[in-house]
Amino acid sequence: MVLPSTAGAEPRKITINDVAKSAGVSRQTVSRALNDKDEIDVDTKQRVLDAARALGYRPSRFARGLVRQDTMTIGLVIPDLLNPFFTEVAAAALEAARSRGWQVVVYDTGDRAEEELGTLQVISSQVDAVIGYFSCPESELEKFTRGMPVVLIGREQRTRFSAITIDGSEGVHAAVAHLVARGHTRIGMLDHHTRAEPSVRHEWFTTAAVAHGIDPGLVVGADQTADGGGAALRAMLAAHPDVTAVFTFNDIIALGALREARRLGRNVPHELAVIGFDGLQLGALVEPPLTSVALDTRGLGALAIEQIARLLSGTEALAADELVVRGELRLSGSA
Amino acid sequence: MVLPSTAGAEPRKITINDVAKSAGVSRQTVSRALNDKDEIDVDTKQRVLDAARALGYRPSRFARGLVRQDTMTIGLVIPDLLNPFFTEVAAAALEAARSRGWQVVVYDTGDRAEEELGTLQVISSQVDAVIGYFSCPESELEKFTRGMPVVLIGREQRTRFSAITIDGSEGVHAAVAHLVARGHTRIGMLDHHTRAEPSVRHEWFTTAAVAHGIDPGLVVGADQTADGGGAALRAMLAAHPDVTAVFTFNDIIALGALREARRLGRNVPHELAVIGFDGLQLGALVEPPLTSVALDTRGLGALAIEQIARLLSGTEALAADELVVRGELRLSGSA
DNA sequence: AGCGCTCCCGTGAGCGCTCACGGGACTGCT
DNA sequence: AGCAGTCCCGTGAGCGCTCACGGGAGCGCT
Structure with a gap:
């Protein structure tokens, strides 16, 4: 300060x-x-x-x-504005807020835990409500946001807070089904390099693979960057040369894999099919365009703002099962 | 409201x-x-x-x-948060503001003139300073921001306000020089579809082309989207089949052109060289990676915040010739 | 003249908080 | 006992603005 x-x-x-x-x-x-x-x-x-x-x-x-207590300011906390997914969410939230005449102050924590805490500290005295993607423990959140409406994004666990969950199980199932229908039998996943526990998206993949009688064990971790995706694809092909399709943790990784495939001279989708997750707009920028399990980021932003409005006004808040954004397979050129 | x-x-x-x-x-x-x-x-x-x-x-x-009058809030007005260029600028400004303990509220005008005015109206009573990319006449700006520090981005004309100008003349010159050195003699430009007057970037191109004894007349207008870039490339090749290299108004258009080239089966860079403008990070996502006249968006954001700080504190403000971001040719795979 | 009406304009109060000051209680010292 | 010093705590004032009210001036009407 x-x-x-x-x-x-x-x-x-x-x-x-x-x-x-x-x-x-x-x-x-x-x-x-x-x-x-x-x-x-x-x-x-x-x-x-x-x-x-x-x-x-x-x-x-x-x-x-x-x-005249009529100005609402909500804080939007995201890990990285340069990550297109969060940019899209931010843009959606901004738009939804604007239509209500609300201000939005944006905080970029740079995905660092210390920044997250610092931001929380500041935010607690500067805004009327918070929408955000936090990785810190709930107790910390609780401490700083006491008495303030909070909507979390992408938190898996049920919490004291409202949380918009992302449910990709059906979308991932559809993605695997699509690949199987195209004759793929060896399908790998480029998962996200996470600290310890495997990602929820990985669980969806496993479930879907098993349901189709596919070996779900072909998994490689990747950094959440294009380079990471490329490296992961190389690792995947080295370990399992018979893999003909990959599902990735997100679109950034998928784009990296796509690029790597082209460098390796593997034709997409004929020699290697790629399906991402998120459905980013920039998936359309590459050739072939990226097939992805798409999330409705606009809907996500709008949902978050809507829930804030309800929490604020005392209107009945949306229940957990209404605060869900489902992934939907969006077919394109890469698979 | x-x-x-x-x-x-x-x-x-x-x-x-x-x-x-x-x-x-x-x-x-x-x-x-x-x-x-x-x-x-x-x-x-x-x-x-x-x-x-x-x-x-x-x-x-x-x-x-x-x-205790110690909270600074600055308003950041951009035409489209989904446009990666502005996202990068926003991220940079956010970071620079954070280091000063300032809040940033972001406004996305959606590139619509009415929204721009509406935003100005709101902003004038909600923030202590404004950084933004405005297309409205200066008189309107003046009207709403009277007595408030304002830093404009990308305005060409000298104005009453501080404006950070973007000077790509050297970078574009280097780009054309590079293409010429590679043996290209027919170089086209995919310019931005603008109302009437040609873009400044087009002028830089013309100057650079003439300096190298190249015909500067191969110009096609394009929408500021990837699709627009693709369409423009098609139009260019239809009108001038002998074109072997294109310089584009910005990276989005360039990416569209790259994608189109691949669809047309033209190898990049051997059969068609592409050079963009902006130096977006996502230029690295495609294969081959995009060569571009890169702008230091981080520097741009930092510069804007710095100038705001000076205007606010009464310290000597930066002069116009210090408020310049220069484009620099960043070679990569596409040219 | 007296009334009511419209059209302007000003005065007190208060929004919720912090700052500067004052002061009581208690200690330890001469 | 008297005094300075420390440690707490409370009181008035004021930040810059808007809201509710009150009231004067001027008009037309009976």
Whole structure:
């Protein structure tokens, strides 16, 4: 929390009283002029407006907010704005918030735990509600957001907070079914390099594979980058040369795999099919376009805002089974 | 400006006085406890903290901001958060702001003029400074941001405001030089479909082409999308089948052209070289990776924040010739 | 003249918080 | 006993603004 380095002349803040004095009227009249209210003479209004302009007056948002409590500011916390998935979510949330006249301040934690905590600390005194993707333990969250509406994104566990869960089981099932229908029998997964526990997406894959009588054991971990996806594909093909299709943890990894396949001279989709997860818009930028289990990120953002609104107004909040975004297989060129 | 639909019970906001009463102390003691100040007994402090928690108290940011004027909020206005260029700029600005302890509220105007005006209206009463990419006339800007620090991005004209200009002349020159060195003699440009006047980037191209004795007339307009880039490439090749290299208005268009080239079976870079503009990170996602005249978006964001800080503090502001981000040719696979 | 009405405009209060100050209680010292 | 010093704590004021109210001036009407 750094003070705004107010070095220099510090011209003393101009208040509504200064304008009033300058225009020869009262505070209230100034207020009326600025807020476009009735009960004011046109000439007076103009005079006040002129005085305000001349003085460079701008109303204090704090004073205004204090008295008419009508400005909602919600904090959006994401791990990495440069990750297209979160960008899409952010854009959706922004849009949904705008339609309600709400402000959104965005915090990028850079996927670092310390930043996450620091952000929480700041946020707790700066916004009216929080939407975010947190990895810190719930107790920490609880500590800082006490009494504030919070909507989590992508948390798996049921929590004290509202959480929008992402359910890709059906979509992944459909993806595997599609691959099987195309004759693939050796299907690998490029999972996300996680600390210890395998990802939920991996579980979906396993379930789907088993359901189709496919060996679910062909799994390689990958960094959540294109390079990571490429490296993982190489590792996969080295370990299991007979793999003809891969499902990936997300689209970034899939794009890396696609690129790597081209470098290896393997034709996609004929010699190697690739299916990603997320359904990012940029999947359409590559050739062939990426087939993916797509999430409705717009819906996700809108859902989050909707739930915040309900929590805030005391209206009946959405139940956990309504706070779900389902993945849906979107076929394209890569599989 | 919609009121936060405060239907329902409306449990009356809990203030510092409620906590004070509940803990049997004065306002000031509560304040001391919450702000971790001295001159308070440990037991009292704990008692106050407990009371605050029990009541679900959370301090009003407005009241707090009103008395200690130490929170800076800057508004970041961009046309489209889904456009990777602006995402990168936003991420950079966010980071630079964070290091100063400033808040950033993001506004996405969706590239619509009405939204731009609406945003300006809102912003003027909600933030302390503005960084943004505006297309509206300067007079409108002036009207809403009077007396507020403003830093524009990518505006060409000298203005009353601080503006960070993007100078790609050298970079484009280098790009054309590179193509010429590789033996290309027929170089086209996929320009941006603009209302009437050709883009500045087009001027740079023309200048560079002429300097190398190349015909600068091979220009086709394109939508600022990948599809637009693809269509433009088709049009270009139809009109000028002998073109062997294209320079594009930006990377999105370039990526579309790359994709189209692959669809047309033209090998990149051997049968068709492509050079983009912006240097987006996602240029590395495709194969071959995109060669581009890269802009330092991080630097751009940092520069904008720095200038805001100077304008705010009365320190000597950066001059126009310091507010420049230069494009630099970044060679990669596509040319 | 007296009344009611409209049209303007100003005054007190208060939003919820922090800052500067004052002061009581208790200690240890001369 | 008297005094300075420390440790807590509370009181008034004020941040800049809006809301609810009150009230004067001017009009037309009876």
